[in-house]
Amino acid sequence: MAFHFYLIGAIPALLFSALRFLPLYRTLSIRSVPQFLEIRYGPQMRLLNACVVACSLLLLGGVSLFAVAQFLEVAVGWSFITGGVATAIVVLVYILLGGLRATIYNEILQLTVVLLGLLPIGFLSIRYLLVTTRTDQVSLGHLWVGMPTASVSSPFDVLGLTVGLGFVLGFGYWCTDFVLMQRAFTARTELAAQQVPLWSGLAKLFFALLVVCPGLVAARLFTQLGTTARYEQAIPLLMQRAYGPVMLSVGCTALAASLLSGVAANVAAFASVWTEDIYRTQLCPGRREEHYLIVGRCAVVFAATLAVLDSSITFYFSNMMEHVQLIFTIFGTPFWAIFLVGILSPRITTRGAFAGFLAGMCASILHLTVSISGYLRYGSMMSASFHSAIYAFFVTCLVAVGVSIFGRSDYESGTGPTRWSQLKSTHRVYRSTWVLAMILIALLLSINWLLR
Template structure:
């Protein structure tokens, strides 16, 4: 009990310390009286804070619990969600972000109106709101509750059922998180996210290190023995090249997952709102690309722990218990409080990001233009905070009714996001690169996808015919790709019926003097990121360490090539800087 008290006290102290430090940093620069100040940090975010905030918003308890759960039960193919996101961040930095910032958008639905019309803007806004309130926020709260229950075991401590313990934790996390999200603006959120991100990375490293040590102790050794044990005991678990029945089949990376990552990193209001708050294009691109690099480090921090847990705590009742069980089993109890503070920070970051994005979309894209166009900036912010409280209350009430453990937390969140992510990324891609897309095509394609995906999720599994059985057996990421192609056909056909009449000028620019100078190192950094991605997949494959007969010479040669490329790129960029100095 004394360990539990110490852990709770250190958890509270570290959490409070982050809040105090964040408050001091933004004390004289956090404008909460204007919409731009509250929603976009007054366009004052630097690359470091953008990257930190984007990473921690994405590095939620859902990822901590879900990804390690996948590797615990199967293999490392789930790392594709993290590692391959770098391709989407590159496209965001090079293509999407320059257009967003040049236009001066606050929300993605503003682009939809300029490209397709006001009706499509409202439709996309509603899709975002439903997705955030029914899927995004509840999954975040549920994941946080699972993590804390497995670490602290409140059900046993207080003599209550596990379901009751989870419900209480959901309510507590929801209320505390709402305080962060509603009372703080985007600048405060970005700063606290970055601090919590540093803590979470440090904590995650400690989990891996002490996890290996705990495994090593099983054989009377330490860290090195533990690493050798995990690598040699069941090498197939280290394979990131997913097969047909693995969490992420390898071919999905080039089909539905690419679309899902493009949506998440290039169009999802929760993520892009950070980049839209950049002080200039250079800092925006730097922040987005840096977040891509950090994403490729995530498999080492979140996926490897599942493999360690499979060796250390086999036979768990749910694969989603793997990460928190590893924390409880391996971390020294004086460190658990610090880790829980960082974990809590990640939960709050994702939670308040969803709340902030939801209130932004509601106010900017629905309430103000429809019901009160003349609402002042200060009144807009005040009402947005009240709306945020309402959204938080809804999520807290709704979340306990979710049943995610039967399918796995991560698969649940990703698969149900499919109801709105594919229509949105389809409309954005068509809107940017083709003149064919029209209001009719956007609406018809969206209706088709929602109906088709609903049949795939809820109706076809209960109908026993060759067609429905075949469709139901397809991985949901392949369904993403199939629906995407059909939506393109629908948009093309509708453009013949009702041609596009909207004139969208991609070159038109805002007139507030915003600096659109690009980051001069972006090309070299993007090349290196792609190389790092290939190298990472090589290491975690049968050609690397995911085999009993490891070819050490081959691994050494490939590693040397990657190191040489890295040095060459660094030297070239340093010379470029000297010439321009």
């Protein structure tokens, strides 16, 4: 399943983002997704999106902090609370001292440490799997063979993975991901900005092997996974068995660095959304830059503190990805729907988009409530989230189109044509970007075929 999250759940959306959305953002000089929604729908939709994104970033920060605390509990023996507080303090220090640029540079350094720590365990795991598969005749499993086309009783089905995860949740996250957009907007050239998602996609392919292969080995060696130990503890347990003292310290540092980057990215993104899209534009415009800098630093402290408090929510889920997909299903799916219909049709009004968003969010919450209550039984909570995302997406689109058709058009008030003409402005996609995209598509298809 982890392969599906890396492949179907990310790479198609990253391709679409690089070839369509980022060139559009750069052409319009857009610095954030809420700003894009303001151009298309008006300031009310920008405020609504900013509030929803801020809430989801706080929850995602808690999930990332939960992962760090779980790792520290296995590697160092710290309690969950101690590990969470220590992580929050470290993140606070380097964000407050260096800001967003320090966060980005720190992520690059963390990537180097991650490679040093995870490459050995990745190669050892691949070797172990190849040897045991040949000698014991044990199957490594398949990505697609044996999976039903559409079945709510199955843990996963093709419809839920391709439409729910691949199109709705994957596109909804990566095409509107505030963290990814921040990195692309800081690029010095338009070409570099366009290729940020593509290089991220290539990294996804590589890290899929580093994460999934050790997980497969850990599932064979540690029978307590899923019972007395959580699945998030698989790689730390494997490192304790495979590494010596020196490599164990490097590996633990690598895992801590990779998990810390997720916490820092969500905390910094929340501070940016709150300061730029809520406080500066709606609550207190026209102040000096020093004032907004202080507000942003206060937002960083608030986000880190709240991440510590809400990190324990993840204990109620069997694994972190169930929690993450639930957040994206409720908050991300409706906005992706109005995002897409707003680009495809100039007739979608602000009132229609607002009504569609509320209807889609209510539909996802209602469907998940019915599923959790047992009235509608799915093979897994993850499958329920995938199908809930599908329903929420189509409900949002239908309500937005219906309200826009039967309500007063923005064209009557003169705002619609201006916004639509801005969105239809020309933008350039470089040839090297297309070449890199074709390479990524070929690799994606090849891996899915080989592991089918």
